[in-house]
Amino acid sequence: MTSEPTSRAATQLLAMLAQAMASGAVETVDLTHTLDPDFPVLVLPPEFGQCARFRIEQVSAYDERGPGWKWNNFSCSEHTGTHFDAPIHWISGRDLPQNSVDEIPVHNFVGPVCVIDCSAQAGRDEDFELTPDTILEWEAIHGRVPADSWVLMRTDWSKRTGAAYLNMREDGPHSPGPTAAAIRFLVDERDIRGFGTETVGTDAGQGSHYTPPYPAHYYLHGAGRYGLQCLNNLDRLPATGAILIAAPLKIRNGTGSPLRVLALAPRASDAGRA
Ligand code: MN
Numbered sequence: 001m002t003s004e005p006t007s008r009a010a011t012q013l014l015a016m017l018a019q020a021m022a023s024g025a026v027e028t029v030d031l032t033h034t035l036d037p038d039f040p041v042l043v044l045p046p047e048f049g050q051c052a053r054f055r056i057e058q059v060s061a062y063d064e065r066g067p068g069w070k071w072n073n074f075s076c077s078e079h080t081g082t083h084f085d086a087p088i089h090w091i092s093g094r095d096l097p098q099n100s101v102d103e104i105p106v107h108n109f110v111g112p113v114c115v116i117d118c119s120a121q122a123g124r125d126e127d128f129e130l131t132p133d134t135i136l137e138w139e140a141i142h143g144r145v146p147a148d149s150w151v152l153m154r155t156d157w158s159k160r161t162g163a164a165y166l167n168m169r170e171d172g173p174h175s176p177g178p179t180a181a182a183i184r185f186l187v188d189e190r191d192i193r194g195f196g197t198e199t200v201g202t203d204a205g206q207g208s209h210y211t212p213p214y215p216a217h218y219y220l221h222g223a224g225r226y227g228l229q230c231l232n233n234l235d236r237l238p239a240t241g242a243i244l245i246a247a248p249l250k251i252r253n254g255t256g257s258p259l260r261v262l263a264l265a266p267r268a269s270d271a272g273r274a
Helices: 004-023 119-124 132-142 180-189 215-222
Strands: 026-030 055-063 066-075 083-085 110-117 150-154 194-197 226-229 242-246 256-258 261-266
Touching: 004 026, 083 215, 110 132, 132 180, 150 242, 180 215, 194 215, 215 226
Parallel strands: 110 150, 150 194, 194 226
Antiparallel strands: 026 261, 055 066, 083 226, 083 256, 110 242, 242 261
């Protein structure tokens, strides 16, 4: 049973939060790209099944199909646009309990977030790799990554448009991402809740050539952790101190879902950003 003082403290905390949001001291940051048929999706080697782009068709628009109303049908992959990856997405997480989007306990959809700024390195090297050393350098400045937090890799890749986003070449896509060792460090040594990127996947563009292939997917989901990709506006978040809200659609046995990702963060002018 919850004790009365604890309950009162929580009530006061929520009231303070509501006040801070109303005054603008805490702002709501949209970390989501607009769902649009032109937004790129992951492209796998041609022998594999492919992820569908976003499609939309009008049902009626205040016309003979529906004189007083407008609505659309849409379809897409679970992994289209800014989206969430559940453990069941990968073979390593196939048999875990509560591994699909409908079964994940909802408290996992709201929580603290760390942002590791790799934008300068990714600007110089499109195959930039996040390593354990990069994380330790970040921790030397910002403190230890707290257990059960989200870790987001900022690269400013979200500012790219068109073909530059997938950055496809003859040998496949080129975009920054974590090494296998970095993901193992975050999962095994820091016990993170999940890992997110601005690129089309949680793995580097060349991740199919890593050992194991797609190590972020393999290790995150094998440990029951979550992924976010195609994130936007990470340059508007502080390194620590924001709260991430990322609740996927409740698709039965769903492996992932497009979603609106938001963060509650101190107003930019108050956050002391570097
Ligand atoms: Mn995905």
